[in-house]
Amino acid sequence: MKNIILLLVFFWAFNALSSIEYDPKFDYQVTQAEVDSNRACFRELETLGCGDPADGAKHFRECVRDVRDTLTENCQKLVSKLYKR
Amino acid sequence: MKKNLFSLVLLLFIFACEKPGESASGDDPEGGSTSLSSHPGTESPAPSSDDSEAPATSTGSGDSTGTGSSLPALAMSFGTNVTLYDFTQSQTDKYNEAVAIVKKVVGTDEFRDRILNHTYNGIKQFVDNRGLTNAQIYQSILDAAEKLTPAKNNIMDVGVKLYYEANNVVGWTSTSITYINVNTKYFDSYTTASVAGNLFHEWLHKLGYGHDASATASRPYSVPYAVGYMISNLGRNFI
Numbered sequence: 001m002k003n004i005i006l007l008l009v010f011f012w013a014f015n016a017l018s019s020i021e022y023d024p025k026f027d028y029q030v031t032q033a034e035v036d037s038n039r040a041c042f043r044e045l046e047t048l049g050c051g052d053p054a055d056g057a058k059h060f061r062e063c064v065r066d067v068r069d070t071l072t073e074n075c076q077k078l079v080s081k082l083y084k085r
Numbered sequence: 086m087k088k089n090l091f092s093l094v095l096l097l098f099i100f101a102c103e104k105p106g107e108s109a110s111g112d113d114p115e116g117g118s119t120s121l122s123s124h125p126g127t128e129s130p131a132p133s134s135d136d137s138e139a140p141a142t143s144t145g146s147g148d149s150t151g152t153g154s155s156l157p158a159l160a161m162s163f164g165t166n167v168t169l170y171d172f173t174q175s176q177t178d179k180y181n182e183a184v185a186i187v188k189k190v191v192g193t194d195e196f197r198d199r200i201l202n203h204t205y206n207g208i209k210q211f212v213d214n215r216g217l218t219n220a221q222i223y224q225s226i227l228d229a230a231e232k233l234t235p236a237k238n239n240i241m242d243v244g245v246k247l248y249y250e251a252n253n254v255v256g257w258t259s260t261s262i263t264y265i266n267v268n269t270k271y272f273d274s275y276t277t278a279s280v281a282g283n284l285f286h287e288w289l290h291k292l293g294y295g296h297d298a299s300a301t302a303s304r305p306y307s308v309p310y311a312v313g314y315m316i317s318n319l320g321r322n323f324i
Binding site for chain 2: 018019020021022023029030034035038039042052053054057058060061078081082083084
């Protein structure tokens, strides 16, 4: 009987469930102005030949480094926050 | 008597693997699934270093990227292999965006810096860190060696199943399955950045990181919670 209990505890621990409860920190609400500003920046970078960061981060980063000084002020702020020189 | 006890153990084992309400379909659910694979430089998985080796850091002098930044090459080549089970087209579109956000955030210096500088109790550390330093945790994320698919392939390998329950659980997984379960109660209203954070949180469990089951004061500083927040927070920039 003792062995059975040990076995049960083992199986229970081995298959532990991990759940995430609702937390406002995950529920980010972004203002439309913020979204528009960020999108405009990435469109600007795309126009300059940087492409999409999800498609090729290396190329994107190299491109950002090259065009950083020509970007609009808001866009420079955004890329400076995300990508160091 | 022994036979009955054996049956009881077997039944309890099965229930421990599956949440009530889930069919015991195992790890490869039947039905429509969509696989979203993306890994830059698809010729071969990027090589990865051993866990015991320190990754390139923001203060490192080496430039392994050729970009003038010390961001590890693995951060830029980080790929995703996310299988969606029984998603509608609009759900697929939304999840695709969230997966793309994960890749974009991992490819930033800010994400690396936030992990390396994460502090709990005045020390650069995470709660429930499995004895790993912040740098080793960052490296383990880039290695992407899930416990059930342990090759260090630099690719987030995970499946996603949707369900609905009117409770405060956003999603869950267990150590014995390769997929995560996402509650549509939250998925439907979440921004793609929040969905990305939730995906990353659950995937970090696949890497072996855990956290307190109850909402303790230290839980937000665990690897799944803290890094999940980082993905959500930085992901806002890519919506």
